[in-house]
Amino acid sequence: MTRLRGGVNRSALLCLAAVLLAGGAALASVTAPVRDRLPSTVPRIGADRVWLDQELLGRWRDHGWWPPVVIAALAVGAVLFLCWSLAQLRSGRLRxxxxxxxxxxxxxxxxxxxxxxxxxxxxxxxxxxxxxxxxxxxxxxxxxxxxxxxxxxxxxxxxxxxxxxxxxxxxxxxxxxxxxxxxxxxxxxxxxxx
CATH class of the missing domain: 3.30.70.1350 (Cation efflux protein, cytoplasmic domain)
Structure with missing residues (x-):
């Protein structure tokens, strides 16, 4: 594996780990046992927070453009992941x-x-x-x-x-x-x- 691809792989894994860790910490701060033990200076999400209310869902349903955009973004992400996976497999044994x-x-x-x-x-x-x-x-x-x-x-x-x-x-x-x-x-x- 070349140094460039090794660096790209490590960077991608580091970014993914940071996003998952931040998301997990944010969601854990909603629960009472974790929220009570956090220092007062740490920002936290309120336990009564509503992520999607009926009014917001109604506004999103009025716009017909977002489902195709979300599906296209997910498809592009899946294709990029497959290309990256194939590049990892191709770098193996030389024929x-x-x-x-x-x-x-x-x-x-x-x-x-x-x-x-x-x-x-x-x-x-x-x-x-x-x-x-x-x-x-x-x-x-x-x-x-x-x-x-x-x-x-x-x-x-x-x-x-x-x-x-x-x-x-x-x-x-x-x-x-x-x-x-x-x-x-x-x-x-x-x-x-x-």
């Missing part, structure tokens, strides 16, 4: 990389499988898994390594950077390839003494 000539592509799964095999060949690596994410112009490899009990993380990362990651960057050139490596250690099984 193929277009190469220099038109119609020639490299399968992203094949490149990920080759990187996985090269990562497994590194001394000290018990298991490896590679996923390619991002867009064709900017790739991100998520590499998960399970290290053996006696493996040195520094040596593994150094060999991985010089081997599998360098080869993948050369294959993906002129695109950039960022590598996100996650290391875990294989646990020893306790030996039982009989």
């Amino acid at each position: 193929e990389l277009p190469l220099g000539q038109p119609g020639v592509t490299l399968s992203a799964t094949a490149l990920a499988a080759a990187m996985t095999e090269r990562a497994r060949a590194v001394d000290g690596v018990a298991r490896a898994h590679v996923r390619l994410l991002g867009r064709p112009r900017r790739l991100r490899a998520r590499i998960t390594l399970v290290l053996g009990p006696d493996a040195s993380p520094e040596a593994v990362l150094d060999e991985l950077a010089r081997g599998a990651v360098a080869e993948a960057r050369a294959a993906a050139a002129p695109r950039t390839l960022e590598a996100d490596v996650r290391l875990t250690a294989r646990r020893h099984r306790a030996r039982r003494i009989h």
Whole structure:
């Protein structure tokens, strides 16, 4: 996920959370237990407040323009939400990389499988898994390594950077390839003494 889209997602969630929190606080201030505990300086909504009275409803019924406007606004909101959801789904796993000539592509799964095999060949690596994410112009490899009990993380990362990651960057050139490596250690099984 790019920084821009991550920032937009966080901003949208923050705005939604602020609106929901403000609305919940305003509605909670109507109830007697909450209203009695609030300081006198905090604005509150009266318990006898009427949100929609008969006169206001009658005035709204006289205008025939507002139902289509409300329905259109809700439809636009739903379409924008669907577009945003599809953009989130599209940013996931990469399918193929277009190469220099038109119609020639490299399968992203094949490149990920080759990187996985090269990562497994590194001394000290018990298991490896590679996923390619991002867009064709900017790739991100998520590499998960399970290290053996006696493996040195520094040596593994150094060999991985010089081997599998360098080869993948050369294959993906002129695109950039960022590598996100996650290391875990294989646990020893306790030996039982009989």
